[in-house]
Amino acid sequence: MKKAARTDLRPMREKSLELLEGVDAGEPPYDSYLVRTVHALRKKPIGEFTTEDLRITIGQGIGLAYLLPLALERLEIEPLATGHFYCGDLLTNVIRAELEWGGSREVGDRLQVVIERALEQLTRVKPTDWAGGEVPDLGMPDETDRATLEPQLHTALEVIRSRAGR
Numbered sequence: 001m002k003k004a005a006r007t008d009l010r011p012m013r014e015k016s017l018e019l020l021e022g023v024d025a026g027e028p029p030y031d032s033y034l035v036r037t038v039h040a041l042r043k044k045p046i047g048e049f050t051t052e053d054l055r056i057t058i059g060q061g062i063g064l065a066y067l068l069p070l071a072l073e074r075l076e077i078e079p080l081a082t083g084h085f086y087c088g089d090l091l092t093n094v095i096r097a098e099l100e101w102g103g104s105r106e107v108g109d110r111l112q113v114v115i116e117r118a119l120e121q122l123t124r125v126k127p128t129d130w131a132g133g134e135v136p137d138l139g140m141p142d143e144t145d146r147a148t149l150e151p152q153l154h155t156a157l158e159v160i161r162s163r164a165g166r
Helices: 017-021 033-043 051-059 064-077 089-101 105-123 143-163
Strands: none
Touching: 017 033, 017 064, 033 051, 051 064, 051 089, 064 089, 064 105, 089 105, 089 143, 105 143
């Protein structure tokens, strides 16, 4: 069976969501951090988006057709990539958006692989020996991350597999 080619995102990386979608969002309708941030991100070239930028816009359901593939690129490198909230926050938002949006088969297949890799990483998490003076590495997932993320990832994996008939 021939594998479907991935979407070539190179030509889009220099463009903003406003240009890609053909919608000028104008000025923020009110003054809140999230609204100001989302309006600013709509003007930023998507190739310059940070993990946090992706987490925010995908979490708001904005530009999914363009941003989910970019987020998956990042997650394929680091499945538990972290924005500003918690370990795996980008993956959590991508899962939520993909399950609600019901994106392409390609996105679902790629997300399944990312989730499987994230679960594999979480199995390597060892409890911190606080009594022995051990200090956890803040850049790595810990027991709390594992306890929170594992059930969500297993559920998402079941949904993705059932949709694909696996």
